Amino acid sequence: MSVLRFDNVSKQYPSGQNALSEVSFAVEAGEMLFVTGHSGAGKSTLLKLIHLSERPSRGTVLFAERNLGKVRGSRVALHRRDVGVVFQDHRLLGDRSVADNVGLPLLLRGLRRSDIARRVTATLEKVGLGARARALPSQLSAGEQQRVGIARAIVVEPALLVADEPTGNLDPTLSAEIMALFESLPERGTSVLVASHDLALVKRMKKRVLVLDQGRLVDDISPLELAE
Numbered sequence: 239m240s241v242l243r244f245d246n247v248s249k250q251y252p253s254g255q256n257a258l259s260e261v262s263f264a265v266e267a268g269e270m271l272f273v274t275g276h277s278g279a280g281k282s283t284l285l286k287l288i289h290l291s292e293r294p295s296r297g298t299v300l301f302a303e304r305n306l307g308k309v310r311g312s313r314v315a316l317h318r319r320d321v322g323v324v325f326q327d328h329r330l331l332g333d334r335s336v337a338d339n340v341g342l343p344l345l346l347r348g349l350r351r352s353d354i355a356r357r358v359t360a361t362l363e364k365v366g367l368g369a370r371a372r373a374l375p376s377q378l379s380a381g382e383q384q385r386v387g388i389a390r391a392i393v394v395e396p397a398l399l400v401a402d403e404p405t406g407n408l409d410p411t412l413s414a415e416i417m418a419l420f421e422s423l424p425e426r427g428t429s430v431l432v433a434s435h436d437l438a439l440v441k442r443m444k445k446r447v448l449v450l451d452q453g454r455l456v457d458d459i460s461p462l463e464l465a466e
């Protein structure tokens with residue numbers, strides 16, 4: 239079953255810039271894939287259409303049968319609860335502890351404090367930050383902050399996780415750790431879509447790769463093709 243489907247999606251910004259042109263693809267439940275392409279190819283725009291910070295100009299984006307072009311008002315926030323998002327710049331709350339940052343999406347969902355504490359602890363363990371729960375984000379390294387951002391995105395066990403250049407400013411060892419973490423998510427039912435311009439990293443992962451060029455989807459490479 240597809241968790242996400244783009245049908246002939248185009249995005250033109252008000253400036254007139256065509257960021258995406260007639261892009262079509264589907265992501266299956268439990269699939270991990272990359273979207274790559276040069277700077278300006280449309281990667282971030284594609285992710286923005288999924289977490290609704292932008293709307294398609296033409297075509298349809300379906301998330302689990304939800305037509306995202308038609309989601310308005312308070313339903314936007316509800317949709318965002320179903321999609322985990324990892325940003326390049328973490329966007330952590332500086333005056334809250336690591337545990338509070340990770341627990342925030344659960345608090346917004348109205349979970350009991352005891353359940354929140356249990357799930358936050360388990361998720362921090364998973365990203366290797368069990369010992370840093372009480373620290374403030376500013377007391378962590380860039381890689382640790384990135385892992386807090388990932389923990390916050392996966393704590394709700396979303397059907398889909400999207401990540402925009404998640405290893406952008408990390409060293410190769412940390413990048414590999416974060417990729418290993420992403421790779422483990424499909425086993426738990428979360429599909430993972432990662433935008434990255436790091437071709438070496440993308441090739442190493444041997445996953446499906448969507449290639450964008452000036453807003454067009456010019457290639458959709460299967461893991462088997464990459465292995466050849």
Ligand SMILES: Nc1ncnc2c1ncn2[C@@H]1O[C@H](COP(=O)(O)OP(=O)(O)OP(=O)(O)O)[C@@H](O)[C@H]1O
Pocket residue numbers: 251252253255256257275276277278279280281282283284435
């Ligand atoms: N808010 C905006 N208003 C106008 N044009 C935009 C806007 N955001 C992006 N663009 C343009 O749309 C095109 C695609 O941009 P996008 O950020 O999606 O590319 P990208 O592949 O993510 O690039 P990068 O790797 O540099 O982040 C570019 O030409 C960009 O200049």
